[in-house]
Amino acid sequence: MLEEAIGWDDRQAGGQFILVKDCVATSAGxxxxxxxxxVLTSAEKSSTLAPRNIQQGPPKVVFLALSAPFSHYNRxxxxxxxxxxxxxxxxxxxxxxxxxxxxxxxQKKPQNPGVSVSVSTSVSxxxxxxxxxxxxxxxxxxxxxxxAKKSSACGVEGCKGTFIMIDDLSLLEVAAGGSRxxxxxxxxxxxxxxxxxKRCSLISLIHGDIYSSTLFSSFLRELEHAADxxxxxEPLSTGYATDIHGQLKVVNRTISSSTxxxxxxxxxxxxxxxxxxxxxxxxxxxxxxxxxxxFLS
Amino acid sequence: MADTVIRLIRNGVAVGEHAPAAMFHDSIDTAGGxxxxxxxxxxxxxxxxxxxxxxxGLVVVAFSQNPEDYNFLxxxxxxxxxxxxxxxxxxxxxxxxxxxxLSLACxxxxxxxACIKSIHEQxxxxxxxxxxxLDIDNLLTTIISIGKGSVNQQPNAQFVVAFDSxxxxxRHQSLPLVAxxxxxxxxxxxxxxxxxxxxxxxxxxSIVASLEYIATMVISIEPVVGIPLDTLHNNVEIGSLSNxxxxxxxxxxxxxxxxxxxxxxxxxxxxxxxxxxPVSQVSPIGMGKIASHKVPFNLQLxxxxxxxxxxxxxxxxxxxxxxxxxxxxxxxxxRGELMLQGKDEEKxxxxxxxxxxxxxxQHAREESKVQADSYQAHAGAIHYIxxxxxxxxxxxxxxxxxxxx
Numbered sequence: 177m178l179e180e181a182i183g184w185d186d187r188q189a190g191g192q193f194i195l196v197k198d199c200v201a202t203s204a205g206x207x208x209x210x211x212x213x214x215v216l217t218s219a220e221k222s223s224t225l226a227p228r229n230i231q232q233g234p235p236k237v238v239f240l241a242l243s244a245p246f247s248h249y250n251r252x253x254x255x256x257x258x259x260x261x262x263x264x265x266x267x268x269x270x271x272x273x274x275x276x277x278x279x280x281x282x283q284k285k286p287q288n289p290g291v292s293v294s295v296s297t298s299v300s301x302x303x304x305x306x307x308x309x310x311x312x313x314x315x316x317x318x319x320x321x322x323x324a325k326k327s328s329a330c331g332v333e334g335c336k337g338t339f340i341m342i343d344d345l346s347l348l349e350v351a352a353g354g355s356r357x358x359x360x361x362x363x364x365x366x367x368x369x370x371x372x373x374k375r376c377s378l379i380s381l382i383h384g385d386i387y388s389s390t391l392f393s394s395f396l397r398e399l400e401h402a403a404d405x406x407x408x409x410e411p412l413s414t415g416y417a418t419d420i421h422g423q424l425k426v427v428n429r430t431i432s433s434s435t436x437x438x439x440x441x442x443x444x445x446x447x448x449x450x451x452x453x454x455x456x457x458x459x460x461x462x463x464x465x466x467x468x469x470x471f472l473s
Numbered sequence: 474m475a476d477t478v479i480r481l482i483r484n485g486v487a488v489g490e491h492a493p494a495a496m497f498h499d500s501i502d503t504a505g506g507x508x509x510x511x512x513x514x515x516x517x518x519x520x521x522x523x524x525x526x527x528x529x530g531l532v533v534v535a536f537s538q539n540p541e542d543y544n545f546l547x548x549x550x551x552x553x554x555x556x557x558x559x560x561x562x563x564x565x566x567x568x569x570x571x572x573x574x575l576s577l578a579c580x581x582x583x584x585x586x587a588c589i590k591s592i593h594e595q596x597x598x599x600x601x602x603x604x605x606x607l608d609i610d611n612l613l614t615t616i617i618s619i620g621k622g623s624v625n626q627q628p629n630a631q632f633v634v635a636f637d638s639x640x641x642x643x644r645h646q647s648l649p650l651v652a653x654x655x656x657x658x659x660x661x662x663x664x665x666x667x668x669x670x671x672x673x674x675x676x677x678x679s680i681v682a683s684l685e686y687i688a689t690m691v692i693s694i695e696p697v698v699g700i701p702l703d704t705l706h707n708n709v710e711i712g713s714l715s716n717x718x719x720x721x722x723x724x725x726x727x728x729x730x731x732x733x734x735x736x737x738x739x740x741x742x743x744x745x746x747x748x749x750x751p752v753s754q755v756s757p758i759g760m761g762k763i764a765s766h767k768v769p770f771n772l773q774l775x776x777x778x779x780x781x782x783x784x785x786x787x788x789x790x791x792x793x794x795x796x797x798x799x800x801x802x803x804x805x806x807x808r809g810e811l812m813l814q815g816k817d818e819e820k821x822x823x824x825x826x827x828x829x830x831x832x833x834x835q836h837a838r839e840e841s842k843v844q845a846d847s848y849q850a851h852a853g854a855i856h857y858i859x860x861x862x863x864x865x866x867x868x869x870x871x872x873x874x875x876x877x878x
Contacts, residue, residue, distance in 0.1 A: 394676075
C-alpha cells in the first residue's frame with residue numbers, strides 16, 4: 177500500500193515526480209530496486225495480452241545510474257525475481273551508466289556521454305547553453321529526447337508512461353559541474369519530455385543530509401517544491417532495532433480528482449516502519465491504532 | 474479575503490496609478506499556494522469572460538505548468554469577446570532553449586522566430602511558445618505583443634498578466650532584472666493588473682521583501698497549526714505536515730493613501746476546489762474541545778459544576794460576616810484585650826483633643842498630657858539609655874565583631 181500513499185493505485189496520469197530522500201544512517205537504495213521492479217513487472221503484465229513490437233515501443237524505465245553499475249542492480253533484482261537483463265534486451269529498460277565510458281543505453285549512438293552539442297550562432301549570447309559544465313546534462317537530455325522522438329505511437333494499454341529514474345541526484349550535481357541550477361533545469365526538462373504522448377514520470381534519489389546546512393538547503397527545498405511525492409527514509413525514531421531498519425515518511429503534495437475519492441481515507445502523511453531483509457523489503461505501519469497504512473511486499 | 478483580491482484585480486488600474494499587483498507566496502509546509510492562485514485566476518478569467526472586469530484579455534505566463542493544464546480557465550459562459558481573450562505564454566516546455574538548440578543543431582535551417590504559436594483547438598487554449606524566456610527583454614516584448622493580441626489590438630483595451638511561477642526567472646536572472654520586468658509591466662497602460670506566484674522559502678528575506686514592495690497586495694499562504702480534528706480527516710495526525718491542504722490566506726493590502734490593511738482567512742483544499750472560511754470558525758489548539766479528543770478524562774466543567782465550585786469556601790478565606798477579624802498571633806488573649814483597650818483610649822483621646830480645641834487650648838493640652846501618661850502606663854514602650862555618651866564605636870573595629878552567627 178505504499179502505492180496508495182504515492183497515488184499509484186489510481187489511473188496514472190504521468191508527469192509525476194517522486195523524490196526519495198535518505199541519509200547516511202539509512203540508505204534508500206532498496207526503494208529504487210522496489211520501484212524498478214514494480215514498474216517493470218506491472219508494465220509486463222499489462223502488455224502480455226498484446227505482443228509488443230520491441231523496436232517501436234517506448235521504454236518503461238530509463239535508468240540513469242551514477243552511483244552503482246548495472247550489475248549491482250541486476251544482482252539485487254535477480255534475488256527479487258526480476259531479470260533486468262531480459263528487460264533490457266526487450267527494450268523495456270534502458271540503462272545508462274553516466275560515469276562509465278561505455279554507455280550501453282543506446283546502441284545506435286556514439287558512446288561518449290559528454291556529447292558535444294554544436295552551438296548555433298543564432299542562440300543569444302547571454303544564454304550559452306553549451307557551456308562545458310552542462311554539456312553532460314544537455315547531452316543526456318538530447319539522448320532522452322531522441323529516444324522519445326523515435327518511440328512512435330504504439331500505445332500499450334494500461335501503460336503508466338515512461339519512468340526516468342536517477343539513482344543519485346547529488347552525483348548528477350557533480351556531473352553537472354556542481355551547478356544545482358542545471359540539475360533543476362534537467363529535471364524540469366525530464367518532466368516536460370513525453371514518450372509516446374505520455375509525459376515522463378520521474379523517480380530520483382537524493383541524500384538529504386548533504387544539504388542539511390542552511391547554505392545548501394534551498395536546493396533540496398526547491399526539489400521538494402517541484403516534487404509531487406516526497407519519501408523520506410529515516411532511522412527509526414524510537415531508536416535502533418534489530419529487525420526494523422528504518423521508517424518511511426510519504427508526503428503526497430498533490431490532490432488530483434482521481435485521488436480525491438480517497439482523501440478521507442488516505443492521509444497525505446503516511447509513515448511506515450521498514451524492514452530490509454536480504455532480498456526484499458517489507459514495510460508496515462507504525463501505529464496500529466490509527467488508520468495509517470499497512471503494507472507488506 | 475480571496476474575494477477582496479479578485480475584486481481589486483477585477484476593478485483594475487485606477488486613474489493616475491500603476492496597475493495593482495498581487496504577489497502570492499507560499500512555503501514547503503503548505504500545498505495551498507497553487508490552488509489559491511488558480512482559484513483567483515479562474516475567478517478573474519470568468520470575470521473577464523463575462524465582461525464585468527476592466528480587463529478584456531488574460532495573459533498567463535506558464536513557467537511551472539503545462540499550457541494544457543490551464544484548460545480550467547475556460548468556463549461554460551458564452552463569451553462575447555473574441556476567442557483569443559485567453560492567451561498562454563508557454564515558457565514551460567522550453568524555458569532554457571534546449572529544444573531550440575538541439576533542433577537547430579539537427580536542422581539548421583529552421584525558422585528563427587522568437588515565438589511559435591500553437592493553438593490547441595480541442596482545448597480552445599491559445600498558447601505561444603516563448604523562445605528564450607529567460608531573456609527578460611524578449612519575454613517582456615512577447616508578453617506585451619501577446620497581450621495586445623488578446624484584446625484584438627484595440628488601443629484602449631487592457632489585459633491581466635499572470636505569472637504562475639517566477640522561480641526559474643529568479644534562478645537564472647538577477648533580482649534587478651526580474652524586478653524591472655514586474656515594474657515595467659505594472660506601469661504599462663494596457664496592463665490592467667498583474668499577479669505572480671512564488672515560493673518565498675527558497676529565497677533570502679531581502680529578495681522576497683523587494684518583490685513585496687512592487688506588489689500592492691501580498692498574499693501569504695501559510696499552514697495553520699491547530700486545526701480541530703473535526704474539520705480535518707480523522708486519521709490525520711496533528712503536525713505541520715498534516716496541514717498541507719489546510720492553511721491561512723493572509724492578505725496584506727497597501728492602499729493608495731499609505732494605509733496597510735491585513736486580513737486573514739482560512740482555506741481548505743478539496744479535490745476540485747478551494748474553500749474559504751473565516752478564522753473564527755477554526756479555534757486555535759488547546760482551546761475548547763480540541764484537546765478533549767485526545768485525553769481519556771474530562772477536562773471541561775459543566776455549568777452546574779462551575780456553580781458548585783464557586784460555592785465552596787476555602788478554610789483561610791475571609792468570611793466577611795461584619796465582625797472584626799481576630800487573628801491569633803501567639804499572645805495571650807488578655808494581653809490582646811489590653812492592647813485593644815489602650816487603642817480605644819487613644820481614639821477617645823484624639824476625639825476629646827479635637828473637641829477641646831473649641832473650649833480652650835490650654836485645658837486640652839493639660840488633659841491630653843494626663844491622658845497620654847495614663848496611656849503610656851498601659852501600653853508598652855521601649856526605654857533605652859545609652860551607657861555613656863563618650864563611648865563612640867571604634868572606626869577600625871567591626872561593630873558586629875562580637876556577633877556569633
